[in-house]
Amino acid sequence: MPEHLAFYISNTDNKNLLIKRIVSKNLIGKSADLKGAVFSKKTLDKFIDEEVRHGNFNVATTTSNSLLHSSEGERKKALLQHLISKNPDYIIVDNVFGNLDAKAQKDIEKTLTRLSQNISIIQISNRKKDILPFIYQPFKLENNSPVLCKKTEVLKNDETKNFVPSLPKPYTINNNKYDSLIKFKNVTVSYGDRTIVNNITWEIKPGEFWQLTGPNGSGKSTLLSLVSGDNPKAYNQDITLFGIKKGSGESVWDIKRKIGYFSSEHLRGFERLQAIEKMIVSGFYDSIGLYKIPNERQIALAHQWLKLLNMYPIKDKSFLSLSVGHQRLVLIARAMVKHPPLLILDEPTNGLDDRDAALFCKLVNKIALESQTAILYVSHRKEESLINPDFIFDLQPQKTGSIGTVHKTS
Numbered sequence: 001m002p003e004h005l006a007f008y009i010s011n012t013d014n015k016n017l018l019i020k021r022i023v024s025k026n027l028i029g030k031s032a033d034l035k036g037a038v039f040s041k042k043t044l045d046k047f048i049d050e051e052v053r054h055g056n057f058n059v060a061t062t063t064s065n066s067l068l069h070s071s072e073g074e075r076k077k078a079l080l081q082h083l084i085s086k087n088p089d090y091i092i093v094d095n096v097f098g099n100l101d102a103k104a105q106k107d108i109e110k111t112l113t114r115l116s117q118n119i120s121i122i123q124i125s126n127r128k129k130d131i132l133p134f135i136y137q138p139f140k141l142e143n144n145s146p147v148l149c150k151k152t153e154v155l156k157n158d159e160t161k162n163f164v165p166s167l168p169k170p171y172t173i174n175n176n177k178y179d180s181l182i183k184f185k186n187v188t189v190s191y192g193d194r195t196i197v198n199n200i201t202w203e204i205k206p207g208e209f210w211q212l213t214g215p216n217g218s219g220k221s222t223l224l225s226l227v228s229g230d231n232p233k234a235y236n237q238d239i240t241l242f243g244i245k246k247g248s249g250e251s252v253w254d255i256k257r258k259i260g261y262f263s264s265e266h267l268r269g270f271e272r273l274q275a276i277e278k279m280i281v282s283g284f285y286d287s288i289g290l291y292k293i294p295n296e297r298q299i300a301l302a303h304q305w306l307k308l309l310n311m312y313p314i315k316d317k318s319f320l321s322l323s324v325g326h327q328r329l330v331l332i333a334r335a336m337v338k339h340p341p342l343l344i345l346d347e348p349t350n351g352l353d354d355r356d357a358a359l360f361c362k363l364v365n366k367i368a369l370e371s372q373t374a375i376l377y378v379s380h381r382k383e384e385s386l387i388n389p390d391f392i393f394d395l396q397p398q399k400t401g402s403i404g405t406v407h408k409t410s
Ligand SMILES: Nc1ncnc2c1ncn2[C@@H]1O[C@H](COP(=O)(O)OP(=O)(O)OP(=O)(O)O)[C@@H](O)[C@H]1O
Pocket: 063, 065, 069, 070, 071, 072, 073, 074, 099, 191, 196, 214, 215, 216, 217, 218, 219, 220, 221, 222, 223
Protein backbone atom coordinates (compact mmCIF):
# COMPACT_ATOMS: atom_id res chain seq x y z
CA MET A 1 0.00 0.00 0.00
CA PRO A 2 1.54 3.37 -1.01
CA GLU A 3 2.39 5.92 1.67
CA HIS A 4 0.61 9.27 1.80
CA LEU A 5 1.64 12.53 3.38
CA ALA A 6 0.08 15.90 4.13
CA PHE A 7 1.78 19.18 4.97
CA TYR A 8 -0.44 21.62 6.85
CA ILE A 9 1.36 24.88 6.15
CA SER A 10 0.87 28.56 6.90
CA ASN A 11 1.20 31.52 4.54
CA THR A 12 4.61 32.32 6.05
CA ASP A 13 6.05 28.89 5.17
CA ASN A 14 8.09 28.65 2.00
CA LYS A 15 5.79 26.50 -0.13
CA ASN A 16 7.89 26.69 -3.31
CA LEU A 17 10.92 25.42 -1.42
CA LEU A 18 8.83 22.63 0.10
CA ILE A 19 7.63 21.49 -3.35
CA LYS A 20 11.17 21.69 -4.76
CA ARG A 21 12.49 19.55 -1.91
CA ILE A 22 9.74 16.96 -2.36
CA VAL A 23 10.35 16.81 -6.11
CA SER A 24 14.12 16.54 -5.67
CA LYS A 25 13.37 13.63 -3.28
CA ASN A 26 15.53 14.94 -0.47
CA LEU A 27 12.59 15.47 1.89
CA ILE A 28 10.64 12.27 1.73
CA GLY A 29 13.30 9.92 0.41
CA LYS A 30 11.55 8.55 -2.66
CA SER A 31 13.56 6.64 -5.21
CA ALA A 32 14.92 8.86 -7.97
CA ASP A 33 13.31 6.61 -10.63
CA LEU A 34 9.79 7.43 -9.53
CA LYS A 35 7.80 9.72 -11.76
CA GLY A 36 5.99 12.54 -9.98
CA ALA A 37 3.36 15.08 -10.98
CA VAL A 38 2.59 18.43 -9.36
CA PHE A 39 -0.97 19.71 -9.23
CA SER A 40 -0.64 23.40 -8.43
CA LYS A 41 -1.49 26.88 -9.63
CA LYS A 42 2.02 27.14 -11.06
CA THR A 43 1.52 24.02 -13.22
CA LEU A 44 -1.86 25.35 -14.38
CA ASP A 45 -0.34 28.73 -15.29
CA LYS A 46 2.35 26.93 -17.33
CA PHE A 47 -0.26 25.06 -19.39
CA ILE A 48 -2.24 28.29 -19.95
CA ASP A 49 0.98 30.00 -21.02
CA GLU A 50 1.63 27.17 -23.50
CA GLU A 51 -1.84 27.73 -24.99
CA VAL A 52 -1.42 31.49 -25.28
CA ARG A 53 2.18 31.59 -26.52
CA HIS A 54 2.54 28.44 -28.58
CA GLY A 55 -0.99 27.32 -29.37
CA ASN A 56 -0.43 24.00 -27.54
CA PHE A 57 -3.75 22.83 -26.13
CA ASN A 58 -2.50 19.88 -24.09
CA VAL A 59 -5.17 19.79 -21.38
CA ALA A 60 -8.70 18.78 -22.45
CA THR A 61 -11.67 20.31 -20.61
CA THR A 62 -15.19 18.94 -20.30
CA THR A 63 -16.63 21.93 -22.20
CA SER A 64 -13.98 21.62 -24.97
CA ASN A 65 -13.02 25.23 -24.20
CA SER A 66 -9.33 26.09 -23.91
CA LEU A 67 -8.03 26.41 -20.34
CA LEU A 68 -7.84 30.16 -20.88
CA HIS A 69 -11.57 30.32 -21.61
CA SER A 70 -12.58 27.95 -18.84
CA SER A 71 -13.80 28.81 -15.38
CA GLU A 72 -11.42 28.38 -12.43
CA GLY A 73 -13.07 25.17 -11.31
CA GLU A 74 -13.18 23.70 -14.82
CA ARG A 75 -9.43 24.35 -15.16
CA LYS A 76 -8.57 22.58 -11.92
CA LYS A 77 -10.71 19.53 -12.70
CA ALA A 78 -9.16 19.28 -16.19
CA LEU A 79 -5.60 19.61 -14.86
CA LEU A 80 -6.08 16.81 -12.32
CA GLN A 81 -7.48 14.46 -14.97
CA HIS A 82 -4.60 15.34 -17.29
CA LEU A 83 -1.95 14.61 -14.66
CA ILE A 84 -3.59 11.32 -13.66
CA SER A 85 -3.70 10.22 -17.33
CA LYS A 86 0.13 10.33 -17.37
CA ASN A 87 0.24 7.53 -14.75
CA PRO A 88 2.58 9.14 -12.23
CA ASP A 89 4.04 7.12 -9.33
CA TYR A 90 3.18 9.92 -6.94
CA ILE A 91 1.30 13.18 -7.16
CA ILE A 92 1.78 16.36 -5.15
CA VAL A 93 -1.51 18.23 -4.75
CA ASP A 94 -1.35 21.84 -3.63
CA ASN A 95 -4.55 23.66 -2.52
CA VAL A 96 -6.52 20.98 -4.33
CA PHE A 97 -9.97 22.15 -3.15
CA GLY A 98 -9.61 25.93 -3.66
CA ASN A 99 -12.08 27.40 -6.23
CA LEU A 100 -14.06 24.15 -6.37
CA ASP A 101 -17.77 23.80 -5.69
CA ALA A 102 -19.05 21.30 -3.10
CA LYS A 103 -19.74 18.56 -5.67
CA ALA A 104 -16.37 18.96 -7.38
CA GLN A 105 -14.65 18.80 -3.98
CA LYS A 106 -16.43 15.51 -3.22
CA ASP A 107 -15.59 14.15 -6.71
CA ILE A 108 -11.92 15.07 -6.37
CA GLU A 109 -11.79 13.58 -2.87
CA LYS A 110 -13.22 10.34 -4.30
CA THR A 111 -10.76 10.37 -7.22
CA LEU A 112 -7.79 10.89 -4.90
CA THR A 113 -9.04 8.23 -2.47
CA ARG A 114 -9.28 5.73 -5.33
CA LEU A 115 -5.89 6.78 -6.65
CA SER A 116 -4.35 6.40 -3.19
CA GLN A 117 -4.74 2.61 -3.51
CA ASN A 118 -2.03 2.62 -6.19
CA ILE A 119 0.08 5.75 -5.95
CA SER A 120 1.41 8.07 -3.22
CA ILE A 121 -0.49 11.28 -2.62
CA ILE A 122 1.42 14.18 -1.08
CA GLN A 123 -0.93 16.95 -0.09
CA ILE A 124 -0.04 20.55 0.71
CA SER A 125 -2.81 22.49 2.36
CA ASN A 126 -3.16 25.61 4.44
CA ARG A 127 -6.71 24.78 5.53
CA LYS A 128 -6.97 22.04 8.14
CA LYS A 129 -10.48 21.08 7.03
CA ASP A 130 -9.11 20.19 3.57
CA ILE A 131 -6.70 17.45 4.71
CA LEU A 132 -7.72 14.27 2.87
CA PRO A 133 -9.48 11.74 5.12
CA PHE A 134 -7.06 8.90 4.30
CA ILE A 135 -4.08 10.92 5.60
CA TYR A 136 -4.12 10.50 9.35
CA GLN A 137 -1.09 12.39 10.53
CA PRO A 138 -0.27 15.69 8.84
CA PHE A 139 3.09 17.44 9.22
CA LYS A 140 3.66 21.12 9.79
CA LEU A 141 6.89 22.98 9.07
CA GLU A 142 9.26 24.33 11.71
CA ASN A 143 12.28 26.11 10.26
CA ASN A 144 11.46 24.45 6.94
CA SER A 145 11.62 20.96 8.48
CA PRO A 146 8.59 18.70 8.83
CA VAL A 147 7.38 17.92 12.35
CA LEU A 148 4.26 16.00 13.24
CA CYS A 149 1.22 18.15 13.76
CA LYS A 150 -1.54 17.28 16.20
CA LYS A 151 -4.79 16.35 14.48
CA THR A 152 -6.62 19.01 16.52
CA GLU A 153 -4.07 21.74 15.90
CA VAL A 154 -5.50 24.62 13.86
CA LEU A 155 -3.74 27.90 13.22
CA LYS A 156 -5.59 30.26 15.53
CA ASN A 157 -6.17 33.93 14.95
CA ASP A 158 -4.40 35.37 17.99
CA GLU A 159 -4.24 38.91 16.63
CA THR A 160 -6.97 40.17 18.95
CA LYS A 161 -5.64 43.72 18.73
CA ASN A 162 -6.53 43.96 15.05
CA PHE A 163 -9.36 46.11 13.84
CA VAL A 164 -10.19 47.71 17.20
CA PRO A 165 -10.50 51.36 16.00
CA SER A 166 -13.58 52.38 14.01
CA LEU A 167 -13.39 52.25 10.24
CA PRO A 168 -11.76 55.46 8.89
CA LYS A 169 -14.24 57.91 7.39
CA PRO A 170 -14.54 58.51 3.60
CA TYR A 171 -12.30 61.16 2.01
CA THR A 172 -15.27 63.04 0.61
CA ILE A 173 -18.88 62.80 1.59
CA ASN A 174 -20.41 61.05 -1.36
CA ASN A 175 -23.21 63.23 -2.66
CA ASN A 176 -24.21 60.72 -5.30
CA LYS A 177 -27.14 59.06 -3.65
CA TYR A 178 -27.96 56.04 -5.74
CA ASP A 179 -31.29 54.28 -5.41
CA SER A 180 -29.67 51.23 -6.85
CA LEU A 181 -26.06 50.29 -7.66
CA ILE A 182 -26.62 47.40 -10.02
CA LYS A 183 -29.76 46.53 -11.91
CA PHE A 184 -29.94 43.59 -14.34
CA LYS A 185 -33.20 43.05 -16.18
CA ASN A 186 -33.63 39.80 -18.12
CA VAL A 187 -29.90 39.59 -18.88
CA THR A 188 -28.78 36.65 -21.02
CA VAL A 189 -25.17 35.88 -22.03
CA SER A 190 -24.09 33.26 -24.56
CA TYR A 191 -20.73 32.15 -25.94
CA GLY A 192 -21.29 30.72 -29.42
CA ASP A 193 -24.44 28.64 -29.24
CA ARG A 194 -24.02 27.97 -25.52
CA THR A 195 -26.11 30.11 -23.17
CA ILE A 196 -24.23 30.69 -19.91
CA VAL A 197 -26.71 32.79 -17.90
CA ASN A 198 -30.36 33.09 -18.82
CA ASN A 199 -32.82 35.84 -18.04
CA ILE A 200 -31.07 37.23 -14.97
CA THR A 201 -32.94 39.88 -13.02
CA TRP A 202 -31.05 41.22 -10.02
CA GLU A 203 -30.71 44.46 -8.10
CA ILE A 204 -28.08 45.50 -5.54
CA LYS A 205 -28.83 48.55 -3.41
CA PRO A 206 -26.42 50.76 -1.44
CA GLY A 207 -24.98 49.21 1.72
CA GLU A 208 -26.26 45.68 1.07
CA PHE A 209 -24.07 42.63 1.67
CA TRP A 210 -24.54 40.00 -1.07
CA GLN A 211 -23.00 36.63 -1.62
CA LEU A 212 -22.98 35.25 -5.18
CA THR A 213 -23.01 31.46 -5.20
CA GLY A 214 -23.28 28.68 -7.78
CA PRO A 215 -21.33 25.65 -8.94
CA ASN A 216 -18.21 25.82 -11.12
CA GLY A 217 -18.99 27.17 -14.56
CA SER A 218 -22.42 28.51 -13.56
CA GLY A 219 -21.49 32.03 -14.68
CA LYS A 220 -20.44 33.91 -11.52
CA SER A 221 -17.33 35.46 -13.12
CA THR A 222 -19.37 36.19 -16.25
CA LEU A 223 -21.85 38.24 -14.18
CA LEU A 224 -19.00 40.04 -12.41
CA SER A 225 -17.42 40.93 -15.76
CA LEU A 226 -20.71 42.53 -16.84
CA VAL A 227 -20.53 44.75 -13.77
CA SER A 228 -16.86 45.66 -13.76
CA GLY A 229 -17.01 46.86 -17.33
CA ASP A 230 -14.71 44.37 -19.07
CA ASN A 231 -17.20 42.23 -20.97
CA PRO A 232 -18.47 43.54 -24.34
CA LYS A 233 -21.48 41.25 -23.88
CA ALA A 234 -22.81 43.81 -21.38
CA TYR A 235 -23.93 45.98 -24.31
CA ASN A 236 -27.38 45.42 -25.82
CA GLN A 237 -28.54 44.26 -22.40
CA ASP A 238 -30.79 45.96 -19.89
CA ILE A 239 -28.11 46.76 -17.31
CA THR A 240 -28.05 49.91 -15.18
CA LEU A 241 -24.89 50.58 -13.16
CA PHE A 242 -24.86 53.37 -10.57
CA GLY A 243 -27.94 54.95 -12.11
CA ILE A 244 -26.58 54.99 -15.69
CA LYS A 245 -27.93 52.65 -18.37
CA LYS A 246 -25.15 50.55 -19.90
CA GLY A 247 -24.40 51.63 -23.46
CA SER A 248 -25.58 55.23 -22.96
CA GLY A 249 -22.10 56.68 -23.42
CA GLU A 250 -20.69 56.08 -19.92
CA SER A 251 -16.95 55.47 -19.67
CA VAL A 252 -15.63 52.17 -18.38
CA TRP A 253 -13.34 54.15 -16.06
CA ASP A 254 -16.29 55.98 -14.53
CA ILE A 255 -17.74 52.62 -13.59
CA LYS A 256 -14.44 51.20 -12.37
CA ARG A 257 -13.89 54.21 -10.11
CA LYS A 258 -17.04 53.32 -8.21
CA ILE A 259 -15.97 49.75 -7.57
CA GLY A 260 -13.33 48.37 -5.24
CA TYR A 261 -12.37 45.05 -6.82
CA PHE A 262 -10.42 42.30 -5.17
CA SER A 263 -9.65 38.90 -6.64
CA SER A 264 -7.08 36.40 -5.39
CA GLU A 265 -6.28 35.73 -9.06
CA HIS A 266 -5.32 39.26 -10.03
CA LEU A 267 -2.42 40.23 -7.82
CA ARG A 268 0.18 40.37 -10.57
CA GLY A 269 -0.10 44.11 -11.15
CA PHE A 270 1.01 44.69 -7.60
CA GLU A 271 4.40 43.08 -7.80
CA ARG A 272 6.15 46.44 -7.53
CA LEU A 273 8.51 47.32 -4.75
CA GLN A 274 6.17 49.79 -3.13
CA ALA A 275 6.00 50.81 0.56
CA ILE A 276 2.84 49.71 2.38
CA GLU A 277 1.80 53.30 3.12
CA LYS A 278 2.15 54.28 -0.55
CA MET A 279 0.14 51.27 -1.64
CA ILE A 280 -2.77 52.44 0.52
CA VAL A 281 -2.49 56.10 -0.54
CA SER A 282 -2.50 55.04 -4.23
CA GLY A 283 -6.08 53.88 -3.66
CA PHE A 284 -7.15 57.55 -3.86
CA TYR A 285 -5.91 57.70 -7.46
CA ASP A 286 -7.03 54.41 -9.03
CA SER A 287 -3.42 53.73 -9.97
CA ILE A 288 -1.22 50.83 -8.98
CA GLY A 289 1.86 52.92 -8.19
CA LEU A 290 1.84 56.34 -6.54
CA TYR A 291 2.67 59.01 -9.11
CA LYS A 292 0.96 62.02 -7.53
CA ILE A 293 1.75 63.85 -4.31
CA PRO A 294 -0.98 63.08 -1.79
CA ASN A 295 -2.41 65.80 0.42
CA GLU A 296 -2.28 65.81 4.21
CA ARG A 297 -5.79 64.54 4.66
CA GLN A 298 -5.17 61.59 2.34
CA ILE A 299 -2.03 60.72 4.27
CA ALA A 300 -3.88 61.06 7.59
CA LEU A 301 -6.64 58.71 6.37
CA ALA A 302 -4.05 56.20 5.11
CA HIS A 303 -2.46 56.30 8.58
CA GLN A 304 -5.83 55.58 10.18
CA TRP A 305 -6.16 52.51 7.94
CA LEU A 306 -2.62 51.41 8.84
CA LYS A 307 -3.46 51.72 12.54
CA LEU A 308 -6.65 49.74 12.01
CA LEU A 309 -4.61 46.97 10.36
CA ASN A 310 -1.98 47.16 13.11
CA MET A 311 0.63 47.98 10.47
CA TYR A 312 1.45 51.60 11.26
CA PRO A 313 4.90 50.75 12.71
CA ILE A 314 5.85 48.95 9.48
CA LYS A 315 4.30 51.46 7.06
CA ASP A 316 7.63 52.07 5.24
CA LYS A 317 8.33 48.39 4.65
CA SER A 318 7.90 46.96 1.18
CA PHE A 319 4.45 45.59 0.39
CA LEU A 320 6.15 42.49 -1.00
CA SER A 321 7.80 41.75 2.35
CA LEU A 322 4.37 41.05 3.87
CA SER A 323 2.80 37.60 4.10
CA VAL A 324 0.09 36.86 1.51
CA GLY A 325 -2.56 37.32 4.20
CA HIS A 326 -1.30 40.75 5.24
CA GLN A 327 -0.90 41.79 1.58
CA ARG A 328 -4.60 41.09 1.11
CA LEU A 329 -5.52 43.27 4.11
CA VAL A 330 -3.50 46.13 2.60
CA LEU A 331 -5.21 45.68 -0.77
CA ILE A 332 -8.63 45.82 0.87
CA ALA A 333 -7.64 49.00 2.72
CA ARG A 334 -6.39 50.38 -0.63
CA ALA A 335 -9.72 49.55 -2.27
CA MET A 336 -11.66 51.02 0.68
CA VAL A 337 -9.89 54.38 1.31
CA LYS A 338 -12.43 56.08 -0.96
CA HIS A 339 -15.37 54.11 0.44
CA PRO A 340 -16.54 53.08 -3.03
CA PRO A 341 -20.27 52.41 -3.39
CA LEU A 342 -19.47 48.76 -4.21
CA LEU A 343 -16.73 46.35 -3.09
CA ILE A 344 -16.41 43.12 -5.08
CA LEU A 345 -14.52 40.28 -3.40
CA ASP A 346 -13.92 37.36 -5.77
CA GLU A 347 -12.75 34.18 -3.96
CA PRO A 348 -10.86 36.47 -1.58
CA THR A 349 -9.70 33.83 0.90
CA ASN A 350 -8.44 31.37 -1.72
CA GLY A 351 -4.86 30.44 -0.83
CA LEU A 352 -5.01 31.94 2.67
CA ASP A 353 -4.22 29.80 5.70
CA ASP A 354 -6.75 29.35 8.51
CA ARG A 355 -5.40 32.23 10.57
CA ASP A 356 -5.19 34.76 7.72
CA ALA A 357 -8.61 33.76 6.37
CA ALA A 358 -10.15 34.45 9.80
CA LEU A 359 -8.36 37.81 9.96
CA PHE A 360 -9.51 38.72 6.46
CA CYS A 361 -13.14 37.86 7.30
CA LYS A 362 -12.92 40.02 10.41
CA LEU A 363 -12.04 43.01 8.23
CA VAL A 364 -14.85 42.26 5.76
CA ASN A 365 -17.32 42.04 8.67
CA LYS A 366 -16.19 45.44 9.90
CA ILE A 367 -16.66 46.98 6.46
CA ALA A 368 -20.12 45.40 6.17
CA LEU A 369 -21.18 46.70 9.58
CA GLU A 370 -19.55 50.14 9.66
CA SER A 371 -19.63 51.50 6.10
CA GLN A 372 -22.17 52.37 3.42
CA THR A 373 -20.21 50.31 0.89
CA ALA A 374 -22.21 47.43 -0.57
CA ILE A 375 -20.29 44.13 -0.69
CA LEU A 376 -20.55 41.46 -3.35
CA TYR A 377 -18.74 38.38 -2.04
CA VAL A 378 -18.11 35.41 -4.33
CA SER A 379 -16.84 32.20 -2.84
CA HIS A 380 -17.30 28.44 -2.77
CA ARG A 381 -15.88 28.23 0.70
CA LYS A 382 -18.06 28.70 3.76
CA GLU A 383 -15.95 30.80 6.12
CA GLU A 384 -16.92 30.35 9.77
CA SER A 385 -15.58 33.80 10.68
CA LEU A 386 -17.67 35.67 8.11
CA ILE A 387 -20.98 37.20 9.24
CA ASN A 388 -24.03 36.16 7.26
CA PRO A 389 -24.65 38.25 4.14
CA ASP A 390 -28.02 40.01 3.85
CA PHE A 391 -28.83 38.20 0.58
CA ILE A 392 -27.59 35.35 -1.55
CA PHE A 393 -27.88 35.34 -5.34
CA ASP A 394 -27.63 31.71 -6.35
CA LEU A 395 -26.94 30.61 -9.93
CA GLN A 396 -28.06 27.12 -10.88
CA PRO A 397 -27.13 25.69 -14.28
CA GLN A 398 -29.91 24.45 -16.58
CA LYS A 399 -29.71 23.18 -20.16
CA THR A 400 -30.75 26.63 -21.35
CA GLY A 401 -28.22 28.50 -19.16
CA SER A 402 -28.03 29.28 -15.44
CA ILE A 403 -30.96 30.89 -13.73
CA GLY A 404 -30.61 33.04 -10.62
CA THR A 405 -32.60 32.97 -7.39
CA VAL A 406 -32.48 35.51 -4.55
CA HIS A 407 -32.46 34.26 -0.95
CA LYS A 408 -32.81 36.63 1.98
CA THR A 409 -30.76 35.23 4.85
CA SER A 410 -32.38 36.84 7.88
N1 LIG B 1 -14.53 33.63 -23.50
C1 LIG B 1 -15.21 32.49 -23.34
N2 LIG B 1 -15.52 31.71 -24.39
C2 LIG B 1 -16.23 30.58 -24.24
N3 LIG B 1 -16.71 30.12 -23.06
C3 LIG B 1 -16.45 30.87 -21.98
C4 LIG B 1 -15.68 32.08 -22.05
N4 LIG B 1 -15.58 32.60 -20.80
C5 LIG B 1 -16.25 31.74 -19.98
N5 LIG B 1 -16.76 30.71 -20.68
C6 LIG B 1 -17.57 29.59 -20.14
O1 LIG B 1 -18.66 30.14 -19.43
C7 LIG B 1 -19.00 29.31 -18.32
C8 LIG B 1 -19.12 30.18 -17.10
O2 LIG B 1 -17.81 30.60 -16.70
P1 LIG B 1 -17.58 31.47 -15.40
O3 LIG B 1 -16.11 31.69 -15.30
O4 LIG B 1 -18.46 32.67 -15.43
O5 LIG B 1 -18.08 30.45 -14.26
P2 LIG B 1 -17.94 30.56 -12.68
O6 LIG B 1 -19.30 30.36 -12.10
O7 LIG B 1 -17.24 31.83 -12.31
O8 LIG B 1 -17.04 29.28 -12.37
P3 LIG B 1 -15.94 28.97 -11.22
O9 LIG B 1 -16.66 28.80 -9.94
O10 LIG B 1 -15.36 27.66 -11.68
O11 LIG B 1 -14.93 30.08 -11.25
C9 LIG B 1 -17.89 28.26 -18.22
O12 LIG B 1 -18.38 27.02 -18.67
C10 LIG B 1 -16.79 28.79 -19.11
O13 LIG B 1 -16.08 27.71 -19.71
